[in-house]
Amino acid sequence: MSTPKVRVATIWLDGCSGCHMSLLDMDERLIELADKIDVVYTPLMDVKQFPKDVDVTLVEGAVNSHEDYERILEVRKNTKILVSLGDCAISANVPSMRNPFGVEVTLKRAYVENVTLNPQIPSKEVPPLMPLARPVHAVVKVDLFVQGCPPSADTIHFVIAELLEGRTPDLSERTRFGA
Amino acid sequence: MTQKIVIDPITRIEGHAKITIEMDDQGFVRDAHFHITQFRGFEKLVEGRPFHEMPSLMARICGICPVSHLVASARACDMILAVHVPETAINLRRILNLAQLIQSHALSFFYLSSPDLLLGMDADVAKRNIFGVIQSNPQLARDGIRLRQFGQQVIEWLAGKRIHPAWVVPGGVSAPLSAENREKILAAIPEALATIQRTLDWYKGVLDNFREEARLFGNMPTMFMGLVSPDGELEHLRGKLRIVDAVGNIVADGLEPEHYQDYLGEAAESWTYLKSPYYKPMGYPNGMYRVGPLARLNIINRCGTPYADQEWAEFRQLERGAVLSSFHYHYSRLIEILYGIERIEQILNHPDILSKKVRAFAGPNKLEGIGMSEAPRGTLMHHYKIDENGLVQWVNLIIATGHNNLAMNRSVLQVAKHYVKGEKIQEGMLNRVEAVIRTYDPCLSCSTHAAGQMPLNIELINSGGEVIDQVIRG
Numbered sequence: 001m002s003t004p005k006v007r008v009a010t011i012w013l014d015g016c017s018g019c020h021m022s023l024l025d026m027d028e029r030l031i032e033l034a035d036k037i038d039v040v041y042t043p044l045m046d047v048k049q050f051p052k053d054v055d056v057t058l059v060e061g062a063v064n065s066h067e068d069y070e071r072i073l074e075v076r077k078n079t080k081i082l083v084s085l086g087d088c089a090i091s092a093n094v095p096s097m098r099n100p101f102g103v104e105v106t107l108k109r110a111y112v113e114n115v116t117l118n119p120q121i122p123s124k125e126v127p128p129l130m131p132l133a134r135p136v137h138a139v140v141k142v143d144l145f146v147q148g149c150p151p152s153a154d155t156i157h158f159v160i161a162e163l164l165e166g167r168t169p170d171l172s173e174r175t176r177f178g179a
Numbered sequence: 180m181t182q183k184i185v186i187d188p189i190t191r192i193e194g195h196a197k198i199t200i201e202m203d204d205q206g207f208v209r210d211a212h213f214h215i216t217q218f219r220g221f222e223k224l225v226e227g228r229p230f231h232e233m234p235s236l237m238a239r240i241c242g243i244c245p246v247s248h249l250v251a252s253a254r255a256c257d258m259i260l261a262v263h264v265p266e267t268a269i270n271l272r273r274i275l276n277l278a279q280l281i282q283s284h285a286l287s288f289f290y291l292s293s294p295d296l297l298l299g300m301d302a303d304v305a306k307r308n309i310f311g312v313i314q315s316n317p318q319l320a321r322d323g324i325r326l327r328q329f330g331q332q333v334i335e336w337l338a339g340k341r342i343h344p345a346w347v348v349p350g351g352v353s354a355p356l357s358a359e360n361r362e363k364i365l366a367a368i369p370e371a372l373a374t375i376q377r378t379l380d381w382y383k384g385v386l387d388n389f390r391e392e393a394r395l396f397g398n399m400p401t402m403f404m405g406l407v408s409p410d411g412e413l414e415h416l417r418g419k420l421r422i423v424d425a426v427g428n429i430v431a432d433g434l435e436p437e438h439y440q441d442y443l444g445e446a447a448e449s450w451t452y453l454k455s456p457y458y459k460p461m462g463y464p465n466g467m468y469r470v471g472p473l474a475r476l477n478i479i480n481r482c483g484t485p486y487a488d489q490e491w492a493e494f495r496q497l498e499r500g501a502v503l504s505s506f507h508y509h510y511s512r513l514i515e516i517l518y519g520i521e522r523i524e525q526i527l528n529h530p531d532i533l534s535k536k537v538r539a540f541a542g543p544n545k546l547e548g549i550g551m552s553e554a555p556r557g558t559l560m561h562h563y564k565i566d567e568n569g570l571v572q573w574v575n576l577i578i579a580t581g582h583n584n585l586a587m588n589r590s591v592l593q594v595a596k597h598y599v600k601g602e603k604i605q606e607g608m609l610n611r612v613e614a615v616i617r618t619y620d621p622c623l624s625c626s627t628h629a630a631g632q633m634p635l636n637i638e639l640i641n642s643g644g645e646v647i648d649q650v651i652r653g
């Protein structure tokens with residue numbers, strides 16, 4: 001019997017989807033990878049509930065809303081190796097630029113000042129924002145950090161390949177913030 | 180008994196959203212809403228930044244269409260500089276913008292929607308994704324990967340990096356195109372053309388299987404809006420706005436982007452982070468219009484490239500007036516990919532495309548700038564005000580996906596009313612409700628300057644608030 005495939009998940013919290021797009025920039029290498037790993041959860045699939053016993057989860061984005069917060073706890077509980085993918089996950093990057101202004105003022109600009117009709121801050125059926133947008137490791141333990149805005153497809157491919165070999169990827173020569 | 184169905188998150192779309200469906204005592208759909216659940220606050224968080232940082236910062240709104248934000252932002256900044264941007268720079272930005280249109284449309288069609296189109300709306304949930312497509316039709320999957328790759332690679336060849344390049348700057352672009360990279364792009368064009376033509380043939384072959392969906396997916400009279408060239412051809416970078424009605428008559432033409440506040444309003448609602456723009460002369464919500472590829476193909480006189488014009492003529496035969504069904508966003512996306520590839524080739528053959536003069540320099544000469552462009556999903560607008568030191572004071576953004584907010588909500592209701600009935604809810608019904616949203620290819624990281632997924636949760640609640648049935652898609 002063949003050994004079971006490595007179970008991989010990806011999620012986005014508050015990011016721009018750019019880190020996920022960089023993942024897709026692996027292009028045809030995706031077809032090879034699909035042979036070697038079992039993608040069990042990603043925004044590109046219709047699985048709506050985060051599965052149990054995931055080996056590796058790549059997280060894009062910062063923890064911005066209460067929904068992000070609940071989700072990252074759920075993900076951590078069910079993941080062996082949690083990877084912060086990109087600068088937003090690592091430092092809260094762009095999402096954290098709202099922090100100095102405060103939640104109220106930021107929401108007011110968008111939904112009260114910059115509208116022509118029905119000024120009101122949405123509050124029904126939408127998750128409230130946390131007081132601060134925070135990096136993932138400020139909320140849960142993170143096992144590996146992959147810098148970049150976004151990290152390049154080659155870097156992401158290297159990380160996955162090394163993890164599949166059971167090694168900790170050495171990223172010192174490959175990444176930097178913002179690159 | 181009231182039942183409330185919550186589809187949360189909507190999957191295979193770009194960003195965070197959910198759908199709620201309310202049913203009455205008889206098990207008929209009473210109302211339905213499309214909620215955007217992410218908020219990021221770009222209109223506020225850039226305050227105090229030097230204006231020349233804006234293109235790079237604003238690109239971080241969205242990693243799928245960063246180039247749209249780059250070019251709209253740069254155009255707003257060009258206006259602040261009040262300079263004449265060199266023609267070559269405009270053409271280079273144009274190629275970049277088209278390359279992005281191609282990759283973004285390929286993402287939407289192949290990675291997000293082709294599972295529904297190839298495997299069927301009721302196919303096994305576990306298979307209904309790009310990996311399922313790789314297994315059952317490897318050629319189609321590879322075509323999608325290659326087309327998206329073509330767009331991304333053109334971006335890299337021009338701008339040095341596929342996602343969030345810093346090459347588009349106020350006043351032009353930061354470096355000219357090299358002869359070598361021009362050759363590389365030209366050499367990649369024949370394969371890309373053959374691939375999109377193969378895909379169009381395939382799509383036209385399966386379209387018949389979706390006659391019912393085409394009849395019911397956001398098939399409604401609305402206006403359509405987008406930029407057109409002075410000759411009424413497709414124009415994604417400059418141009419003026421044209422609005423047509425459901426029968427295809429021109430409602431307004433030659434609207435200046437700078438005066439958008441005269442004719443476009445924005446309304447907020449309590450249940451979504453996405454604002455709803457509307458056409459002011461018709462009021463709210465009657466001023467509903469659609470934008471994006473379907474709208475663009477409905478407002479133009481012709482595309483402006485030979486193959487795309489043939490396909491467009493065939494497409495417009497689908498209906499007498501404007502093509503009204505949102506299902507045909509898919510079809511129009513493929514035609515625009517074809518147009519994009521042809522147009523890139525045309526522009527690369529301009530005699531001065533390799534010119535070294537690609538940037539005009541100046542400090543801030545005006546305190547206000549407005550930039551408009553056609554993003555993959557529709558008309559995108561950036562509006563900035565700065566102070567004497569060039570620091571940003573105020574920003575308003577109208578994002579392509581936002582324009583479609585009223586129409587997306589109307590479409591969700593239409594599909595839910597038809598497919599979701601009775602006490603037993605089936606997954607395939609709900610996938611159609613999500614699929615109509617996918618036709619619009621909403622980009623939610625963008626649209627709330629804010630971005631989906633969580634369990635699909637359906638609760639049937641009786642009048643006492645008790646949950647009487649629950650379906651969780653895991």
Ligand code: SF4
Pocket residue numbers: 014015016017018019060061085086087088089093094148149150239242343
């Ligand atoms: S790190 Fe950069 S590319 Fe990744 S989500 Fe954040 S802004 Fe987007």
